[in-house]
Amino acid sequence: MTMVSGKVTLLSAGPGDLDLLTIRAAKALERADVLLLDDLANAQLATLAPNARVIRVGKRGGCKSTPQAFIQRLMRRYAAKGLHVVRAKGGEALLFGRAGEEIADLRRAGIEVEIVNGISSGFAAAAGLGVSLTHREHCQGVTFVTAHLQDDSEPDWAALAATRTTLAIYMGMSRIAHVCARLAETLAPSTPAAVVQWAGSASERRLLSRLGSLADDVAAAGFGSPAVILIGDAIGAAEGFALDASSASAQDDANAAPRRPLDGYAYAA
Incomplete structure (x- = not known):
């Protein structure tokens, strides 16, 4: 040739x-x-x-x-x-x-x-949250997956959940409720989860939640594409993930510190 x-x-x-x-x-x-x-x-x-x-x-x-x-x-x-x-x-x-x-x-x-080569939005999303996708105390790896295949079918969510790796889900916002429901058949609803929209850009927005409430929290916060969905125990290491709403409200009322991210709380970069 x-x-x-x-x-x-x-x-x-x-x-x-x-x-x-x-x-x-x-x-x-x-x-x-x-x-x-x-x-x-x-x-x-x-x-x-x-x-x-x-x-x-x-x-x-x-x-x-x-x-x-x-x-x-x-x-x-x-x-x-x-x-x-x-x-x-x-x-x-x-x-x-x-x-x-x-x-x-x-x-x-x-x-x-x-x-x-360059930086994928999945890595930029993790950097924005300040978490390791492969934190050895929580998982043995990370799986990058698209939410739908070329023929518009879907991955085997049960098999992916069973790997116990951090799941970085691309192109999944239009069907996030379905994806979360399928994963929840294998994973606990309390599994840490997050969505990062426009990861790595000046418009970046982040939302911390848990698998069982992620879809509702995303809808309430008005998140959309392009965004990366991150699910797994490693996401629980994000700063502020474990705070409860009452303690954060007390901080805000006292003006003691800027508001930090909570479960189900969206915040900008």
């Missing part, structure tokens, strides 16, 4: 703030001729690609999206002209970003593919 002269970089843009980009990502953007900018990536990435033609190729669940086949045609077309195409994806490109399909398609076309 004859290789074309251009190439495609699948670039992990991180969860939001530009200061979470890697140096390697910044260098790739500087060299880009064409920037295909995902809807979940920070739009200001374009300022780091001064010589690039910027094409927005939004893909978000529940919204009008650019077809995947069209995005792949764009990558092949511009790379075939000898250009450096940067496909900027929110979070980590290799995690729930269709990178596998794109890599295979580009290789079939004889196009060089470069992969630049």
Whole structure:
């Protein structure tokens, strides 16, 4: 197979703030001729690609999206002209970003593919909460899972719950009540849980709760996508998780300290 002269970089843009980009990502953007900018990536990435033609190729669940086949045609077309195409994806490109399909398609076309790793929103969410996803006193690992498969079926929630790992659930907000109900068939309703919306960005919002009440708390607080759902005993290590409402109210009334997060309490970054 004859290789074309251009190439495609699948670039992990991180969860939001530009200061979470890697140096390697910044260098790739500087060299880009064409920037295909995902809807979940920070739009200001374009300022780091001064010589690039910027094409927005939004893909978000529940919204009008650019077809995947069209995005792949764009990558092949511009790379075939000898250009450096940067496909900027929110979070980590290799995690729930269709990178596998794109890599295979580009290789079939004889196009060089470069992969630049980055920070996934699941890690940014844990950092915002100040917890370790693999705290050895609470679990033996972490499982990253999407709430629905390509054919719109769902994972085996009972099997996932039985692993006793921390569950980092992506793309699950539209069906959070169902997900929690299925997990509660195996896990205790008191299992610590959290939702972090817009993790790693200036708009980040966090909510601490427990599995049995998480869906109701999310609805009451008005949380939505994009957000990561975290479930497992390790989440109970988040600061303020064990406080009860009465002690927090006393703190607030006395103006002794700023309000800290409670079970079912949402707060901003």
